[in-house]
Amino acid sequence: MRRIVIVGDGGWGTAVAIHLARKGLEVGLWSHDAAYAEHLRDQPHEPAVPAGYEIPRAVEISADLRALLPRADAVVSAIPTEFLRDVWTRHGALLPPSIPVVSLTKGVEQGTMRRPSEILHELVPDRPVVVMSGPNIAWEVAKGFPAAIVAAGDDAGAVHAVRTAFSNGKVRVYGNRDAIGVELGGALKNVIALAAGLCDGLGLGHNAKAALLTRGIVEIARLGAALGGERRTFFGLSGIGDLMTTCYSPTSRNRTVGERIGRGERPEDVVASMAQVAEGVKTAAPVRELGHRLGVPLPIVEEVDRVLREGKEPRDVVEALMLRGLKDEAEDLL
Amino acid sequence: MRRIVIVGDGGWGTAVAIHLARKGLEVGLWSHDAAYAEHLRDQPHEPAVPAGYEIPRAVEISADLRALLPRADAVVSAIPTEFLRDVWTRHGALLPPSIPVVSLTKGVEQGTMRRPSEILHELVPDRPVVVMSGPNIAWEVAKGFPAAIVAAGDDAGAVHAVRTAFSNGKVRVYGNRDAIGVELGGALKNVIALAAGLCDGLGLGHNAKAALLTRGIVEIARLGAALGGERRTFFGLSGIGDLMTTCYSPTSRNRTVGERIGRGERPEDVVASMAQVAEGVKTAAPVRELGHRLGVPLPIVEEVDRVLREGKEPRDVVEALMLRGLKDEAEDLL
Numbered sequence: 001m002r003r004i005v006i007v008g009d010g011g012w013g014t015a016v017a018i019h020l021a022r023k024g025l026e027v028g029l030w031s032h033d034a035a036y037a038e039h040l041r042d043q044p045h046e047p048a049v050p051a052g053y054e055i056p057r058a059v060e061i062s063a064d065l066r067a068l069l070p071r072a073d074a075v076v077s078a079i080p081t082e083f084l085r086d087v088w089t090r091h092g093a094l095l096p097p098s099i100p101v102v103s104l105t106k107g108v109e110q111g112t113m114r115r116p117s118e119i120l121h122e123l124v125p126d127r128p129v130v131v132m133s134g135p136n137i138a139w140e141v142a143k144g145f146p147a148a149i150v151a152a153g154d155d156a157g158a159v160h161a162v163r164t165a166f167s168n169g170k171v172r173v174y175g176n177r178d179a180i181g182v183e184l185g186g187a188l189k190n191v192i193a194l195a196a197g198l199c200d201g202l203g204l205g206h207n208a209k210a211a212l213l214t215r216g217i218v219e220i221a222r223l224g225a226a227l228g229g230e231r232r233t234f235f236g237l238s239g240i241g242d243l244m245t246t247c248y249s250p251t252s253r254n255r256t257v258g259e260r261i262g263r264g265e266r267p268e269d270v271v272a273s274m275a276q277v278a279e280g281v282k283t284a285a286p287v288r289e290l291g292h293r294l295g296v297p298l299p300i301v302e303e304v305d306r307v308l309r310e311g312k313e314p315r316d317v318v319e320a321l322m323l324r325g326l327k328d329e330a331e332d333l334l
Numbered sequence: 335m336r337r338i339v340i341v342g343d344g345g346w347g348t349a350v351a352i353h354l355a356r357k358g359l360e361v362g363l364w365s366h367d368a369a370y371a372e373h374l375r376d377q378p379h380e381p382a383v384p385a386g387y388e389i390p391r392a393v394e395i396s397a398d399l400r401a402l403l404p405r406a407d408a409v410v411s412a413i414p415t416e417f418l419r420d421v422w423t424r425h426g427a428l429l430p431p432s433i434p435v436v437s438l439t440k441g442v443e444q445g446t447m448r449r450p451s452e453i454l455h456e457l458v459p460d461r462p463v464v465v466m467s468g469p470n471i472a473w474e475v476a477k478g479f480p481a482a483i484v485a486a487g488d489d490a491g492a493v494h495a496v497r498t499a500f501s502n503g504k505v506r507v508y509g510n511r512d513a514i515g516v517e518l519g520g521a522l523k524n525v526i527a528l529a530a531g532l533c534d535g536l537g538l539g540h541n542a543k544a545a546l547l548t549r550g551i552v553e554i555a556r557l558g559a560a561l562g563g564e565r566r567t568f569f570g571l572s573g574i575g576d577l578m579t580t581c582y583s584p585t586s587r588n589r590t591v592g593e594r595i596g597r598g599e600r601p602e603d604v605v606a607s608m609a610q611v612a613e614g615v616k617t618a619a620p621v622r623e624l625g626h627r628l629g630v631p632l633p634i635v636e637e638v639d640r641v642l643r644e645g646k647e648p649r650d651v652v653e654a655l656m657l658r659g660l661k662d663e664a665e666d667l668l
Binding site: 134135136137140141145146147148150169170172174175176204205206207208209210211213214215218233235236237240241242244245248249318319322324328329 | 567
């Protein structure tokens with residue numbers, strides 16, 4: 001692969017563009033907003049660039065996908081879940097035939113509960129979709145800190161090509177055949193990150209938080225398996241790895257929401273104060289419902305949803321989780 | 335169970351004594367040092383009490399095991415690995431017959447690479463041994479913060495009795511049949527904690543650290559399986575759970591050693607400056623050797639040992655780990 005076009009100018013898309021350009025690839029970066037694209041071109045080291053990244057001059061930044069796409073060997077879809085359907089409905093026809101589409105979106109579609117790769121298969125069919133996910137704080141990758149990512153998809157050739165294109169001495173890309181599991185890990189972890197934030201806000205300490213994360217990933221894995229993923233995937237980089245990064249990094253949006261609620265703010269006030277709704281807030285209720293429908297017990301997700309929508313006290317959540325009957329860990333560890 | 339005697343007055347043993355006494359059990363706490371036992375009795379809230387815990391007056395503190403043991407329904411062995419054989423060689427004969435022995439020791443015996451429960455089976459035979467391990471910072475349990483622990487052993491009745499005795503609304507005890515896996519997780523994680531410390535000391539960020547922990551537990555699980563444990567156990571509370579607590583809590587001794595080396599201090603100087611050698615420093619070399627002998631690849635352990643004993647630069651370790659050939663995650667995820 002020589003030319004890769006990143007569709008989406010958010011933090012992660014921009015970081016990946018910088019990483020690939022630094023590797024010497026020809027990189028295009030699409031913004032839906034012409035004015036912002038121009039701004040990025042003119043002032044790549046301004047604070048307005050997400051998180052202060054510096055975008056190499058070689059990156060071709062444009063709001064015109066027609067100009068960027070023609071010679072692309074692969075496209076990276078880095079669109080937030082809520083805009084994904086709209087962007088690819090409008091622009092899908094521009095994609096060159098049969099090139100791999102790399103999906104970086106972490107989430108599930110509201111209402112349909114569809115995974116981003118399912119939406120891509122629907123809107124840009126006949127292209128291999130490669131899902132990439134892992135413990136990746138965007139600005140660290142943009143700054144050239146070491147990181148590991150997982151690439152997964154049905155087309156082994158496309159996965160291999162993408163891994164080779166993305167890997168260097170800083171970024172190590174692992175393969176995984178279980179695209180469903182890899183994708184669901186990134187989407188479902190956000191509810192657990194909210195719970196971890198509650199734990200931080202209540203000042204419950206490291207023991208409770210580690211127990212919560214460890215039991216949380218078991219819960220996610222249980223649901224993920226019922227949705228067609230493999231349990232073991234959730235114990236890898238795109239599962240527990242991503243969950244750790246999200247829950248121990250002070251800047252994660254979902255963890256922060258939980259922390260503020262744990263400290264005593266009302267959920268509706270926290271949500272109202274944020275420019276962008278944290279993914280976990282949107283997914284807690286539908287994930288809980290999904291668990292009910294599939295008969296999968298999700299005690300942590302249930303309690304988070306009760307705090308968010310039913311006014312349950314965060315402190316009572318911990319008690320509810322600790323006082324359940326004693327059980328064997330092995331039953332649901334994979 | 336009504337009466338439980340804790341053998342060992344270190345941080346974890348004392349915390350467990352406080353927890354059990356708070357639950358209303360009759361608790362004995364043995365110190366090998368009569369003067370220290372007296373001190374603990376007289377000034378249970380002095381800073382000299384480990385980490386400033388307050389020991390309830392009801393706890394019977396003594397250096398005389400003969401006085402403490404007779405009516406005990408269970409004994410908790412909370413002795414550091416290096417003194418375990420000596421203590422039970424000298425005092426094993428005092429143990430009432432057939433009562434459960436709960437082992438809290440995390441480590442493996444130098445030279446023999448034996449697990450603490452194996453040493454107990456050898457020195458106090460014919461008693462069921464229940465291994466307890468998990469993400470447990472001692473002072474948090476002493477202060478009554480919530481925590482989860484795993485109890486494992488061959489005697490299901492003894493495991494059940496111990497779980498019931500230890501559980502309340504704060505401490506939740508999970509069962510697990512795989513005593514070998516539970517015990518090895520606590521011993522082997524210390525080498526990975528050293529690597530996580532290197533990561534912190536080098537300032538490599540959250541992405542690298544989460545990747546290291548996720549891949550580290552895969553490595554531990556691989557070795558643990560070769561030693562008779564079940565892989566999945568290492569992805570539970572006593573594996574990845576304990577590893578997270580150790581690696582994200584600023585006070586962990588092993589993590590701190592790694593951090594100081596990562597910042598540029600020489601390994602021998604760091605070790606010389608510490609009152610007690612960090613467990614991971616002692617186990618890195620024998621664990622590496624064990625991997626060689628059993629044909630189990632342990633890339634992270636190897637690199638840690640190279641830093642500790644061969645003067646390898648911490649920064650080169652990361653490069654060595656990142657530049658290995660691309661591989662599939664699934665191959666060794668469970």
